[in-house]
Amino acid sequence: MTVSKSLIRQSHFLGTKIRNLRKRNHLTMEDLSTRCIRIDPEYAPSVSYLSMIERGKRVPSVDMLDVIAQVFQKDPAWFLDDEPEQSAITPDKGNRGGISGMALEPSFLFSNDILQIAIPEMLSQTGITGRQFAHLLIRAHQESHQNHFPDLERSAEEVGHKQLNLSVEDLMKMARSLGLTIRWVQRTPYDVVNELGVLGKQLVTSFFEPPGSIYLNEVLKSYPTRLKYDLAVYIGHCVLHNKEGLKSVLSVGYSAENHFDNQSSSSELNSQDILQAWRDFESSFFAGALLCPRLPFRQLLDRCGYDISVHLKAGVSPSVAMRRMTVVSPYPHWHYFDAYGQNKLKAVYRGNGIPLPWGNMRTVADPCQHWSVFRQLSSPNQGNSAQISILHVGDEPRIYCCESVNVADAAENQRVLCAGIDLNPAIDAQGGNAQDIATALQQLCVDQGGMATIPLAIQREFTTIARILNIHWIEKGVESPARLICSRGAVCPRQPSCYQNCESVTGE
Incomplete structure (x- = not known):
């Protein structure tokens, strides 16, 4: 099999394109090889050779490429570098988690050796700390698995016996059975300036001292749900890691992850x-799985229509309840934000791929203030707020519904928790056309200055989805105007654009 030099020079994306095409057509390598044999057995690749082509270890001959191209009804030139369509080289699994994935091509530039050199250099030049990068890696892993970690669920169920609404005494008894000694100390909140220069409060809620002592802050007696969470985390460390690497300090408020580091925050990747x-x-x-075991918590959510107040019946904090919603719901397209203020997202989960409303590692100059979580931060009102939003993601508008709630932590910092879903997959699953609905609603909002009353026909569509998913706050959101939001003010879809003049709008 001869290979032209020009083909070798233009084959950097070839293997990736073949692999992605094969997977998107639900073909195994055996299937593709067999299909090629039917077309031309002389130039058809074997399974092992096809594997090497996909991994960039071999380049097919011109004749072999022509056979593969016939299977997928493509022109052979489509597989070469001159036409590196992003959708053709981006793996499907790389589209989860809020930012689109990218193909690691040309593969020789993404070798382990090169990445080990380039990543620390990238962190150094961008100012992202090694710890922040570690959290970014974990979040991407979490989102790519859409919060599905069955081994951790099973470990928690074995300890808690799937019991919902465990008491403080239940958890203390579990901790003592694992050899932990519980003591009480007094700590008060103090002022700190976080990495973004924002003044806030921090409070140490508990800490651990080897070989087996937990020190709980007396203030937790007034915050039993936080007390239960801290105990559940220590129990988790004991069960999963046998106390090895047990985090010495748990705290709430600003800069909780940095203030007690023994090492100064740096870009060094350790x-x-x-x-x-x-x-x-x-x-x-x-800890979340122990406090809200999957089956009983899902049953409770079903009975309560995913109302945020379900945390009261579960005996946990709103944040634990809302994070567990994203895990136990049979509908996978969720997001969750825990926001302390503009530019400070304490926790983020984007199993539905929604972009971040603003950065949590660096200040964003043009945050869109029409996101529900942003509006709730700007509002002095307590309580819940449901919102239907239209956001352009990639090359299409998507419809999101979320509910946000104001809370205060044990350090007296005001926070906003937000849980939401992507409605497009649910609409399509019921035979609707989410693209048409989103486009129509988007245009209506543009015509009316950025927000518009949802037409009755679309209201009925959303209400049907709300009842099928059994998420009551979707119906609550339908009662209010839909709002245009954007990933950054620089791409504001409103006419005129409110970029750099984006005022927070209170009320629904």
Whole structure:
């Protein structure tokens, strides 16, 4: 099999394009090889050779490429570098998690050796700390799995026996059974300036001292749901990691992740830091699963229509309840934000791929203030706020519905929690055309200055979805005007654009 030199020079995306085409057509390598044999057995690739082509280890001959192209009804030139369509080289799994994935091509530039050199250099030049990068990696992993971690769920169920609304005493008994000693101390909130220069409060809620002592802040006696969460995290560390790498301090408020670091925050990428961050994530996820076990919590959500007040019946904080919604719901297209203020997102989950409303590692100069979470931050009103939003993602408008709620943490910081879903998949699943509905609603909002009453026909469509999903706050959102939002003010869809003049709008 001869290979032209020009083909070799233009084959950097070839393997990726073949692999993605094959997977999008639900073909195995055996299937593709067999299809090629039917067309021309002389030039058809074997399964092993096809595997090497897809991994960039081999370049097919001109004749072999022509056979593969016939299977997919493509011109052979489509597979070459001159036509590197982004959709053709981006793997499907790379589209989850809020930012689009990218193909690691040309593969020789994305070798382990090169990445090990380039990533620390990138962190150094961007100012992102190694710890922030570790959290970014974990979040991407979490979102790509859409919060599905069955081994952690099982570990929590074995300890908690799937019991919902565990008491403080239940958790203390579990902790003592694992060899932990519980002591009480007094700590008060104090002022800190976070990494973005914002003044706020921080409070140490508990800390651990080897070999097995937990020190709980007396203030937690007034915040039993936070007390239960701290205990559940320590129980998780003991069960999952046998106390190894047990996080020494748990705290609430600003800069909780940085203030007690023994090492100064730097861009240095330390493998132990990444391992520690992963263990902390596992223990936090375990804590949620212990406090809100999947089956009974899902049944409770079904009875309550996913109302945010369900946390009262579950005996947990609103944040734990809302985070667990994204895990236990049979509908996978969720997002969750825990916001302390403009430019400060404490926790983020984007299993539905929604972009961030503003940065949480760097100040954003043009945040769109029409996001529900942003409007709720700007409002002195307590309580819940439901909103239907239209946001252009990629090359199409998408419809989101969310509910946001104001809360105060144990350090007396005001926060906004927001849980939401992408409605497009639900509309399409019921035989509707989400693209047409989103486009029509988007145009209506543009014509009316950025927000518009939802037409009755679309209201009925959303109400049907709300009842099928059994999420009551969708119906609540339908009662209010739909709003245009954007990923950044620089791409504001409103006419005239409110970029750099984007005023917070209170009320629904």
